[in-house]
Amino acid sequence: MSSLHFYNSLTRQKETFKSLIPGRVGMYVCGPTVSGESHLGHARPFITFDIVYRYLRHLGYQVRYVRNITDAGHFEEEGRVSEDKIASKAALEKLEPMELVQKYTNLFHSAMREFNNIEPSIEPTATGHIVEQIVMIEKIIADGYAYVSNGSVYFDVEKYHKDFGAKGMQYGILSGRIIEDQLETTRDLDAQDEKRSKMDFALWKNAAPGHIMRWQSPWGVGYPGWHIECSAMSTKYLGDEFDIHGGGMDLQFPHHECEIAQSVVCNHKMPARYWLHNNMITINGRKMGKSYNNVIKLSELFAGTHEILTQGYSPMTVRFFILQTHYRGTLDFSNEALQAAEKGLRRIWEGFMQLNRLDIEGTVTITAGDADLEQKCFMLLNELDEDMNDDLNTAKVLAGLFELVPVINSIKDGHIKLTDLTTATLRLMKEKFNSYLVDIFGLRDEKKQDDQKLGAVLQLIADIRKDARSKKDYATSDKIRDQLLEAGIQLKDEKDGGFSWELV
RNA sequence: GGUCCUGUGGCCGAGUGGCUAGGCAGAGCUCUGCAAAAGCUUCUACAGCGGUUCGAAUCCGCUCGGGACCUCCA
Structure with missing residues (x-):
């Protein structure tokens, strides 16, 4: 197709x-x-x-x-x-x-x-x-x-x-x-x-x-x-x-x-x-509608103020939730399903961010070091368009992208070498992730992490924490990490001794 | 009552007759001072009963369950 x-x-x-x-x-x-x-x-x-x-x-x-x-x-x-x-x-x-x-x-x-x-x-x-x-x-x-x-x-x-x-x-x-x-x-x-x-x-x-x-x-x-x-x-x-x-x-x-x-x-x-x-969105198997008295307004959904909601769900979470099913099927609402969507979105988005950070042009590889992996990735990437063309099977496209996430993370963690794949495939991967997630699915980062000043401050704090850790002063290092988390900033230690952070 | 859709593992959900998606949750392991994240491995399926077929979650029939529309509705 x-x-x-x-x-x-x-x-x-x-x-x-x-x-x-x-x-x-x-x-x-x-x-x-x-x-x-x-x-x-x-x-x-x-x-x-x-x-x-x-x-x-x-x-x-x-x-x-x-x-x-x-x-x-x-x-x-x-x-x-x-x-x-x-x-x-x-x-x-x-x-x-x-x-x-x-x-x-x-x-x-x-x-x-x-x-x-x-x-x-x-x-x-x-x-x-x-x-x-x-x-x-x-x-x-x-x-x-x-x-x-x-x-x-x-x-x-x-x-x-x-x-x-x-x-x-x-x-x-x-x-x-x-x-x-x-x-x-x-x-x-x-x-x-x-x-x-x-x-x-x-x-x-x-x-x-x-x-x-x-x-x-x-x-x-x-x-x-x-x-x-x-x-x-x-x-x-x-x-x-x-x-x-x-x-x-x-x-x-x-x-x-x-x-x-x-x-x-x-x-x-x-x-x-x-x-x-x-198709319709259902709630407990019933269509959401005024006549059924089971309506969740968008403002309530985002804020988590409706009685059946255990928490609020962001617009992108809702968007992702909707994309995870085919548009002609009913989609049943539940807190569990929305929470799963929230985590799934986070995972795929993190993978996408990692992919963008990879310097794939560093060494141009014509022949894949791992032929099986190369073939699998190439196939997955090419199936994306097929699935989308098949009456907009966004659920299947997302599944395909999800299958590539471990590959990206493994490259980042060094389990897979960049040279295991051809540079052409890596380029295609970047292109497809960007096309689908950003251009076609219209997803975007809801946590604005591009604040330069905040980044600089966190760099300083992370340096201090690193010093503490090197002196095995874990009380201080854990205090920094725990209190930042309370403030809504999660620090993650990376394998290379560096760190990354995320607003939560 | 009429028309139509649907029933997949703990949950959400893809699925063209043979290669048994994916996400979330669970379990184990690896990495880590710890954590988080990540990686690897792994457990739960096709409502039931018949039929067609070498072979069916996928086709057909029946039974049971759920839903939509027939009235404003996204």
């Missing part, structure tokens, strides 16, 4: 990735609803698609990455409480809705920075694209696939299904749902009378009195339905047809299904070629 493959939810199989325009990729990812603080579950898609973004760029693509901010709010429960999520919270908190939106948007952005996610190329907001959404709805009505009912507009799913199903774009194409079954099994909800069919979904909702977020439209005062913003904004910034559409698995139906229907009516094309869905 020498080229990039993605599992495409649309076709339910792995496919070779080929962009519509050579060298360029358009990617749309469903962003957050900023009606509340982001939680651990939200971290996954944004980290996952950050990896996709980084990897595509690493491969040389010029990517336009669009990720929306849903700030217009949606009804709590369709057909029942016609109330805007953001508006209801705003009433409770006595805040201007846009003030609330701003607050949570800022929090979201700061979390994204902590995770070291690269900002998208465009981050459009739903409220900033009301006009585009209205225009799109008008077109759907004009073409006969939507109808106005009591100031609201609904999409006519059955008509769409009948007409476009004949063209191979039936409703249910993405989620694998059979519309006929859906009609029989969909639960009866209250106040369905505005809709002609229970499958129909809202494009525009009539705003009830007291509903704070509202806009003037051809159908009266109201607000957009849940799905139209993504169709409007993806079309505007990426065109009628673009390469990748991403999001959480729970959005596959109905959100993405409806998005497809809307876009197909307007543009007569399947909007995206590759549909990528990340």
Whole structure:
């Protein structure tokens, strides 16, 4: 598998990735609803698609990455409480809705920075694209696939299904749902009378009195339905047809299904070629979500303030934790798993630092001193790209890197000589570690150890300690080491008589 | 009820039918004044029952368990 493959939810199989325009990729990812603080579950898609973004760029693509901010709010429960999520919270908190939106948007952005996610190329907001959404709805009505009912507009799913199903774009194409079954099994909800069919979904909702977020439209005062913003904004910034559409698995139906229907009516094309869905983060085997009351907010996660947390976990630990599993599998949260990730990250990062310190150009070796080891390393290094290309198997890439860590440490400790490997392989090792850990996985050192002054001070203290040790004054040397550790600085004696230190 | 996914060793997790990932934890050893780190060695697996096959964790069937979606949801 020498080229990039993605599992495409649309076709339910792995496919070779080929962009519509050579060298360029358009990617749309469903962003957050900023009606509340982001939680651990939200971290996954944004980290996952950050990896996709980084990897595509690493491969040389010029990517336009669009990720929306849903700030217009949606009804709590369709057909029942016609109330805007953001508006209801705003009433409770006595805040201007846009003030609330701003607050949570800022929090979201700061979390994204902590995770070291690269900002998208465009981050459009739903409220900033009301006009585009209205225009799109008008077109759907004009073409006969939507109808106005009591100031609201609904999409006519059955008509769409009948007409476009004949063209191979039936409703249910993405989620694998059979519309006929859906009609029989969909639960009866209250106040369905505005809709002609229970499958129909809202494009525009009539705003009830007291509903704070509202806009003037051809159908009266109201607000957009849940799905139209993504169709409007993806079309505007990426065109009628673009390469990748991403999001959480729970959005596959109905959100993405409806998005497809809307876009197909307007543009007569399947909007995206590759549909990528990340799986959920579970906690005790259950999806993390408001309805389950098991949400850990990111701020709680970092600080360790949630009751189920035994400690705080840093953004990089969380990022690494997410990378250690394949994005399409569920990932179960537990303190043990996070602690393991924390230690694993530390180990691989230390190995990476050691590797960077090796002077591999000192003696250039053409022939490996240890042919078996050379072959093993060379193989491991070449498998990395294969694994990454295989639907982004980050877990396997990390496993491969981990297998090389003992080799690096052994070189450092002198168990393996630099000349046991060819210089070409050592160079490749440096290159791959750097590419994957830094560029593609977006990991970074969270402990800023580049403080020159602190380093100088520690050098002095270490010299004093060394003197004490040489006089076998272990009481003093241990005191220095123990008290530094209490201050959060760990000294490590090296075999060559030197020392290293680490902030803990 | 409908659609789909899933069940791997103490924990987390990869896994293309044959070469039995990896991390964390545990045990032993080496190095060290001690410690930490590191290195080497090592113990626990493929839910159960059938079937296909020379051979199955991997394919098929059944049973049991877990989960997701069908309603806002990452």
